[in-house]
Amino acid sequence: MRLAKIVGTVTLCVLATGCSWFGGDKEIPDIPEQQLYEESISALELEDYQLAVEKLQMLEARYPFGRYSEQAQLELIYAYHKNYEPEAASASADRFIRLHPSHENIDYAYYLKGLTAFEQDRTFFERYLPIDISRRDPGAALDSFESFSTLLNRYPDSQYAPDASKRMVFLKNRLATYEVNVARFYMKRGAFVAAANRGRYVVENLQNTPAVPNALAVMYQAYTELGMTDLASSARDVLLANYPDYDLRTYRQENKTLLETATFGLLGSSEEPLPPSRPSTKATEQQTKIEKKRSWFDRATFGVFE
Numbered sequence: 001m002r003l004a005k006i007v008g009t010v011t012l013c014v015l016a017t018g019c020s021w022f023g024g025d026k027e028i029p030d031i032p033e034q035q036l037y038e039e040s041i042s043a044l045e046l047e048d049y050q051l052a053v054e055k056l057q058m059l060e061a062r063y064p065f066g067r068y069s070e071q072a073q074l075e076l077i078y079a080y081h082k083n084y085e086p087e088a089a090s091a092s093a094d095r096f097i098r099l100h101p102s103h104e105n106i107d108y109a110y111y112l113k114g115l116t117a118f119e120q121d122r123t124f125f126e127r128y129l130p131i132d133i134s135r136r137d138p139g140a141a142l143d144s145f146e147s148f149s150t151l152l153n154r155y156p157d158s159q160y161a162p163d164a165s166k167r168m169v170f171l172k173n174r175l176a177t178y179e180v181n182v183a184r185f186y187m188k189r190g191a192f193v194a195a196a197n198r199g200r201y202v203v204e205n206l207q208n209t210p211a212v213p214n215a216l217a218v219m220y221q222a223y224t225e226l227g228m229t230d231l232a233s234s235a236r237d238v239l240l241a242n243y244p245d246y247d248l249r250t251y252r253q254e255n256k257t258l259l260e261t262a263t264f265g266l267l268g269s270s271e272e273p274l275p276p277s278r279p280s281t282k283a284t285e286q287q288t289k290i291e292k293k294r295s296w297f298d299r300a301t302f303g304v305f306e
Contacts, residue, residue, distance in 0.1 A: 031058075031062075033059065033062070033063045033066045033067060033068060034067070034068070036055055036058060036059045036062070036063075037059055037068040037071075037072060039055050040052050040055035040056045040059060040072070040075060040079075041075070043055055044075065044078070044079060044082075047082075049079050049082045049083035050083055052075070052079040052083075053076065053079045053080060053083055053085075056072050056075055056076040056079055057076070059072045060072055060073065060076070070100060070103065073092065073095070073096050073099075073100075074096065074105060074108060074109065076092050077089055077092045077093050077096065077109060077112045077113075078112060080092055080116075081112055081115065081116045081119075086116045086117070086119070086120045089112065089113070089116040090113055090116055090117065090143075093109045093110070093112055093113035093116070094113070096109045097109050097110070097113075106155075107151055107154075107155040107158040107159075107160055107161075108160065110147050110148075110150055110151040110154075110155070111147075111148075111151055111158070111160040111163075111164060113147040114143075114144045114145075114146075114147030114148040114151065114164060114167070115144075115167075116144075117140045117141070117143040117144035117147065118140075118141075118144040118148075118167055118171070120140040120144075138174065138175050138178050141171050141174055141175060142175070144167070144171055145168060145171045145172070145175070148164040148165075148167055148168045148171070149168065151164050152164055152165060152168070172206055172209055173209050173210060173211070175206060176202050176206040176209035176210070176211035176212070176215070177209075177210070177211045179198050179199075179201055179202045179206070179211065179215070180198070180199070180202060180211045180214045180215050180218065182198050183195045183196075183198035183199050183202075183215065183218040183222075184218065186198065187218060187221065187222065190225075192222040192223075192225045192226050193222070193226065195218055195221075195222040196218070196219050196222035196223055196226070196231075198215075198218070199215040199216065199217075199218035199219035199222065199235075200215075200219060201215075202215035203215050203216060203219070213239060213242070213243040213246050216235050216236075216238055216239035216243075217235075217239060217246065217248055219231070219232075219235040220232050220235040220236045220239060220248065221248075223235060236248070
Protein backbone atom coordinates (compact mmCIF):
# COMPACT_ATOMS: atom_id res chain seq x y z
CA MET A 1 0.00 0.00 0.00
CA ARG A 2 2.83 2.36 0.88
CA LEU A 3 4.56 1.50 -2.38
CA ALA A 4 1.39 2.40 -4.32
CA LYS A 5 1.28 5.85 -2.67
CA ILE A 6 4.92 6.49 -3.56
CA VAL A 7 4.31 5.47 -7.18
CA GLY A 8 1.23 7.69 -7.36
CA THR A 9 3.12 10.69 -6.00
CA VAL A 10 5.95 10.21 -8.47
CA THR A 11 3.44 9.92 -11.32
CA LEU A 12 1.76 13.19 -10.38
CA CYS A 13 5.11 14.96 -10.25
CA VAL A 14 6.00 13.63 -13.68
CA LEU A 15 2.65 14.77 -15.13
CA ALA A 16 3.00 18.20 -13.56
CA THR A 17 6.40 18.76 -15.11
CA GLY A 18 5.64 16.97 -18.36
CA CYS A 19 4.84 20.13 -20.29
CA SER A 20 8.30 21.58 -19.70
CA TRP A 21 9.88 18.25 -20.69
CA PHE A 22 7.93 17.73 -23.88
CA GLY A 23 7.83 21.12 -25.60
CA GLY A 24 5.34 23.06 -23.50
CA ASP A 25 5.61 26.77 -22.76
CA LYS A 26 9.22 27.87 -22.89
CA GLU A 27 10.56 30.63 -20.71
CA ILE A 28 11.55 33.67 -22.77
CA PRO A 29 15.13 34.62 -21.98
CA ASP A 30 15.70 37.91 -20.20
CA ILE A 31 16.95 40.51 -22.71
CA PRO A 32 18.61 43.73 -21.48
CA GLU A 33 16.62 46.88 -22.13
CA GLN A 34 19.20 48.52 -24.37
CA GLN A 35 19.63 45.41 -26.49
CA LEU A 36 15.86 45.08 -26.91
CA TYR A 37 15.59 48.73 -27.94
CA GLU A 38 18.45 48.48 -30.43
CA GLU A 39 16.90 45.35 -31.95
CA SER A 40 13.61 47.19 -32.42
CA ILE A 41 15.40 50.10 -34.12
CA SER A 42 17.25 47.68 -36.41
CA ALA A 43 13.93 46.09 -37.35
CA LEU A 44 12.51 49.52 -38.20
CA GLU A 45 15.50 50.37 -40.35
CA LEU A 46 15.13 47.04 -42.17
CA GLU A 47 11.41 47.79 -42.61
CA ASP A 48 10.47 44.64 -40.70
CA TYR A 49 7.63 46.40 -38.96
CA GLN A 50 5.98 43.29 -37.53
CA LEU A 51 9.20 42.36 -35.73
CA ALA A 52 9.62 45.95 -34.59
CA VAL A 53 6.12 45.92 -33.08
CA GLU A 54 6.90 42.68 -31.22
CA LYS A 55 10.21 44.02 -29.85
CA LEU A 56 8.70 47.33 -28.77
CA GLN A 57 5.73 45.65 -27.12
CA MET A 58 8.13 43.40 -25.21
CA LEU A 59 10.20 46.43 -24.23
CA GLU A 60 7.16 48.22 -22.86
CA ALA A 61 5.98 45.17 -20.97
CA ARG A 62 9.35 44.37 -19.37
CA TYR A 63 10.68 47.87 -18.76
CA PRO A 64 7.64 50.17 -18.33
CA PHE A 65 9.73 52.74 -16.42
CA GLY A 66 13.04 52.12 -18.09
CA ARG A 67 15.50 54.39 -19.82
CA TYR A 68 13.96 53.88 -23.25
CA SER A 69 10.31 53.68 -22.16
CA GLU A 70 9.03 56.99 -23.53
CA GLN A 71 11.02 56.74 -26.74
CA ALA A 72 9.79 53.19 -27.30
CA GLN A 73 6.19 54.38 -27.05
CA LEU A 74 6.84 56.86 -29.85
CA GLU A 75 8.56 54.22 -31.95
CA LEU A 76 5.60 51.90 -31.43
CA ILE A 77 3.17 54.45 -32.90
CA TYR A 78 5.28 54.61 -36.04
CA ALA A 79 5.70 50.82 -36.19
CA TYR A 80 1.93 50.31 -35.97
CA HIS A 81 1.40 52.95 -38.65
CA LYS A 82 3.86 51.34 -41.06
CA ASN A 83 2.50 47.86 -40.27
CA TYR A 84 -0.98 48.94 -41.44
CA GLU A 85 -2.57 48.80 -38.00
CA PRO A 86 -4.35 52.19 -37.92
CA GLU A 87 -6.49 51.50 -34.87
CA ALA A 88 -3.48 50.42 -32.82
CA ALA A 89 -1.44 53.40 -34.06
CA SER A 90 -4.18 55.87 -33.15
CA ALA A 91 -4.71 54.28 -29.72
CA SER A 92 -0.96 54.35 -29.04
CA ALA A 93 -0.79 58.01 -30.05
CA ASP A 94 -3.69 58.88 -27.74
CA ARG A 95 -2.02 56.99 -24.91
CA PHE A 96 1.28 58.79 -25.40
CA ILE A 97 -0.45 62.19 -25.51
CA ARG A 98 -2.36 61.38 -22.33
CA LEU A 99 0.68 60.09 -20.42
CA HIS A 100 3.21 62.67 -21.64
CA PRO A 101 1.38 65.95 -22.35
CA SER A 102 4.54 68.02 -22.01
CA HIS A 103 6.94 65.70 -23.84
CA GLU A 104 9.27 67.48 -26.24
CA ASN A 105 8.22 65.18 -29.10
CA ILE A 106 4.49 65.23 -28.48
CA ASP A 107 4.04 67.07 -31.78
CA TYR A 108 5.28 63.91 -33.50
CA ALA A 109 2.53 61.89 -31.78
CA TYR A 110 -0.14 64.28 -33.10
CA TYR A 111 1.46 64.18 -36.54
CA LEU A 112 1.52 60.38 -36.68
CA LYS A 113 -2.07 60.20 -35.49
CA GLY A 114 -3.15 62.53 -38.29
CA LEU A 115 -0.98 60.74 -40.83
CA THR A 116 -2.44 57.36 -39.90
CA ALA A 117 -6.00 58.60 -40.39
CA PHE A 118 -4.94 60.35 -43.62
CA GLU A 119 -3.63 57.09 -45.06
CA GLN A 120 -6.65 55.20 -43.75
CA ASP A 121 -8.86 57.52 -45.81
CA ARG A 122 -6.98 56.60 -48.98
CA THR A 123 -7.18 52.89 -49.82
CA PHE A 124 -4.82 51.09 -52.18
CA PHE A 125 -7.30 51.23 -55.08
CA GLU A 126 -8.03 54.91 -54.57
CA ARG A 127 -4.33 55.75 -54.77
CA TYR A 128 -3.74 54.04 -58.09
CA LEU A 129 -7.14 54.04 -59.81
CA PRO A 130 -9.31 57.02 -60.85
CA ILE A 131 -11.78 56.64 -57.96
CA ASP A 132 -13.46 59.74 -56.53
CA ILE A 133 -12.85 59.50 -52.78
CA SER A 134 -15.02 62.57 -52.18
CA ARG A 135 -18.08 60.30 -52.50
CA ARG A 136 -17.02 58.15 -49.56
CA ASP A 137 -17.84 58.76 -45.92
CA PRO A 138 -15.24 61.23 -44.60
CA GLY A 139 -14.88 59.84 -41.08
CA ALA A 140 -11.14 59.15 -41.28
CA ALA A 141 -10.56 62.42 -43.15
CA LEU A 142 -12.24 64.35 -40.33
CA ASP A 143 -10.10 62.59 -37.72
CA SER A 144 -6.97 63.38 -39.71
CA PHE A 145 -7.97 67.02 -40.14
CA GLU A 146 -8.60 67.34 -36.40
CA SER A 147 -5.19 65.91 -35.46
CA PHE A 148 -3.33 68.09 -37.93
CA SER A 149 -5.32 71.13 -36.80
CA THR A 150 -4.36 70.48 -33.17
CA LEU A 151 -0.73 70.12 -34.19
CA LEU A 152 -0.72 73.44 -36.05
CA ASN A 153 -2.59 75.31 -33.32
CA ARG A 154 -0.45 74.09 -30.43
CA TYR A 155 2.90 73.64 -32.12
CA PRO A 156 3.06 76.02 -35.10
CA ASP A 157 6.87 75.86 -35.15
CA SER A 158 7.00 72.07 -35.28
CA GLN A 159 9.11 70.49 -38.01
CA TYR A 160 5.98 68.56 -39.01
CA ALA A 161 3.77 71.65 -39.33
CA PRO A 162 4.52 72.36 -43.02
CA ASP A 163 3.62 68.84 -44.13
CA ALA A 164 0.53 68.80 -41.90
CA SER A 165 -0.57 72.13 -43.41
CA LYS A 166 -0.34 70.75 -46.96
CA ARG A 167 -2.34 67.69 -46.02
CA MET A 168 -5.00 69.86 -44.39
CA VAL A 169 -5.50 71.72 -47.67
CA PHE A 170 -6.11 68.41 -49.40
CA LEU A 171 -8.47 67.25 -46.63
CA LYS A 172 -10.39 70.52 -46.61
CA ASN A 173 -11.00 70.27 -50.36
CA ARG A 174 -12.02 66.64 -49.97
CA LEU A 175 -14.53 67.44 -47.21
CA ALA A 176 -15.99 70.39 -49.12
CA THR A 177 -16.47 68.31 -52.27
CA TYR A 178 -18.14 65.58 -50.24
CA GLU A 179 -20.60 68.10 -48.81
CA VAL A 180 -21.53 69.32 -52.28
CA ASN A 181 -22.03 65.74 -53.46
CA VAL A 182 -24.35 65.13 -50.54
CA ALA A 183 -26.21 68.36 -51.35
CA ARG A 184 -26.73 67.13 -54.91
CA PHE A 185 -27.95 63.83 -53.48
CA TYR A 186 -30.61 65.76 -51.54
CA MET A 187 -31.52 67.95 -54.52
CA LYS A 188 -32.30 64.91 -56.63
CA ARG A 189 -34.67 63.64 -53.96
CA GLY A 190 -36.41 66.93 -53.41
CA ALA A 191 -34.92 67.51 -49.95
CA PHE A 192 -34.25 71.16 -50.72
CA VAL A 193 -33.87 72.39 -47.13
CA ALA A 194 -31.21 69.76 -46.44
CA ALA A 195 -29.48 70.59 -49.72
CA ALA A 196 -29.41 74.32 -48.92
CA ASN A 197 -28.01 73.64 -45.46
CA ARG A 198 -25.21 71.53 -46.91
CA GLY A 199 -24.33 74.25 -49.38
CA ARG A 200 -24.36 76.89 -46.67
CA TYR A 201 -22.09 74.76 -44.49
CA VAL A 202 -19.46 74.72 -47.24
CA VAL A 203 -19.70 78.47 -47.83
CA GLU A 204 -19.47 79.32 -44.13
CA ASN A 205 -16.97 76.73 -42.89
CA LEU A 206 -14.94 75.53 -45.87
CA GLN A 207 -14.06 78.76 -47.61
CA ASN A 208 -11.33 79.04 -50.21
CA THR A 209 -12.02 75.57 -51.58
CA PRO A 210 -12.90 74.74 -55.21
CA ALA A 211 -16.30 73.47 -54.04
CA VAL A 212 -17.57 76.91 -52.93
CA PRO A 213 -19.07 78.00 -56.30
CA ASN A 214 -20.88 74.66 -56.59
CA ALA A 215 -22.17 75.08 -53.04
CA LEU A 216 -23.53 78.54 -53.89
CA ALA A 217 -25.21 77.13 -56.99
CA VAL A 218 -26.87 74.45 -54.88
CA MET A 219 -28.08 77.09 -52.44
CA TYR A 220 -29.49 79.19 -55.28
CA GLN A 221 -31.40 76.29 -56.78
CA ALA A 222 -32.60 74.91 -53.44
CA TYR A 223 -33.91 78.30 -52.29
CA THR A 224 -35.55 78.80 -55.67
CA GLU A 225 -37.36 75.48 -55.33
CA LEU A 226 -38.46 76.46 -51.83
CA GLY A 227 -39.82 79.80 -53.06
CA MET A 228 -37.37 81.73 -50.88
CA THR A 229 -36.57 84.31 -53.55
CA ASP A 230 -34.55 86.69 -51.39
CA LEU A 231 -32.14 83.98 -50.26
CA ALA A 232 -31.96 82.58 -53.79
CA SER A 233 -31.11 86.01 -55.21
CA SER A 234 -28.50 86.57 -52.53
CA ALA A 235 -26.79 83.23 -53.27
CA ARG A 236 -26.87 83.95 -57.01
CA ASP A 237 -25.45 87.45 -56.59
CA VAL A 238 -22.57 86.23 -54.42
CA LEU A 239 -21.87 83.44 -56.90
CA LEU A 240 -21.81 85.65 -59.99
CA ALA A 241 -19.88 88.42 -58.25
CA ASN A 242 -17.06 86.04 -57.30
CA TYR A 243 -17.33 83.57 -60.18
CA PRO A 244 -18.70 85.54 -63.16
CA ASP A 245 -18.04 82.72 -65.64
CA TYR A 246 -19.94 80.12 -63.64
CA ASP A 247 -22.75 78.35 -65.52
CA LEU A 248 -25.77 78.07 -63.23
CA ARG A 249 -27.22 75.33 -65.40
CA THR A 250 -24.49 72.99 -64.21
CA TYR A 251 -26.48 71.74 -61.25
CA ARG A 252 -29.92 71.57 -62.80
CA GLN A 253 -31.53 68.18 -62.75
CA GLU A 254 -30.96 67.00 -66.30
CA ASN A 255 -29.78 63.97 -68.23
CA LYS A 256 -31.47 61.58 -65.86
CA THR A 257 -31.48 57.97 -67.00
CA LEU A 258 -34.80 56.20 -67.63
CA LEU A 259 -34.23 53.96 -64.59
CA GLU A 260 -33.53 56.95 -62.35
CA THR A 261 -36.69 58.72 -63.51
CA ALA A 262 -38.84 55.58 -63.17
CA THR A 263 -37.63 54.94 -59.60
CA PHE A 264 -37.88 58.59 -58.50
CA GLY A 265 -34.13 58.89 -58.30
CA LEU A 266 -33.54 55.86 -56.09
CA LEU A 267 -31.77 53.86 -58.81
CA GLY A 268 -29.86 54.52 -61.98
CA SER A 269 -27.76 57.47 -60.87
CA SER A 270 -24.07 57.37 -61.68
CA GLU A 271 -23.31 60.02 -59.06
CA GLU A 272 -24.52 58.42 -55.85
CA PRO A 273 -22.56 59.40 -52.75
CA LEU A 274 -22.77 57.12 -49.76
CA PRO A 275 -25.59 57.79 -47.31
CA PRO A 276 -24.58 61.17 -45.91
CA SER A 277 -23.37 61.80 -42.39
CA ARG A 278 -23.09 65.27 -40.93
CA PRO A 279 -19.50 66.40 -40.42
CA SER A 280 -18.68 66.78 -36.79
CA THR A 281 -16.34 69.18 -35.06
CA LYS A 282 -14.91 67.14 -32.20
CA ALA A 283 -13.95 69.13 -29.16
CA THR A 284 -8.67 64.77 -30.35
CA GLU A 285 16.83 61.45 -24.77
CA GLN A 286 18.48 60.38 -25.32
CA GLN A 287 17.45 62.25 -28.35
CA THR A 288 20.89 63.24 -29.68
CA LYS A 289 22.24 59.69 -29.62
CA ILE A 290 18.99 58.10 -30.69
CA GLU A 291 18.27 60.46 -33.58
CA LYS A 292 21.57 59.56 -35.21
CA LYS A 293 20.46 55.95 -35.45
CA ARG A 294 17.03 56.64 -36.81
CA SER A 295 17.17 57.53 -40.45
CA TRP A 296 13.69 56.02 -40.74
CA PHE A 297 12.40 58.80 -38.46
CA ASP A 298 13.15 61.39 -41.12
CA ARG A 299 11.40 59.30 -43.75
CA ALA A 300 8.15 59.44 -41.78
CA THR A 301 7.06 62.43 -43.85
CA PHE A 302 6.99 60.46 -47.06
CA GLY A 303 5.10 62.29 -49.81
CA VAL A 304 1.60 61.53 -50.94
CA PHE A 305 0.97 64.56 -53.12
CA GLU A 306 1.62 64.13 -56.81
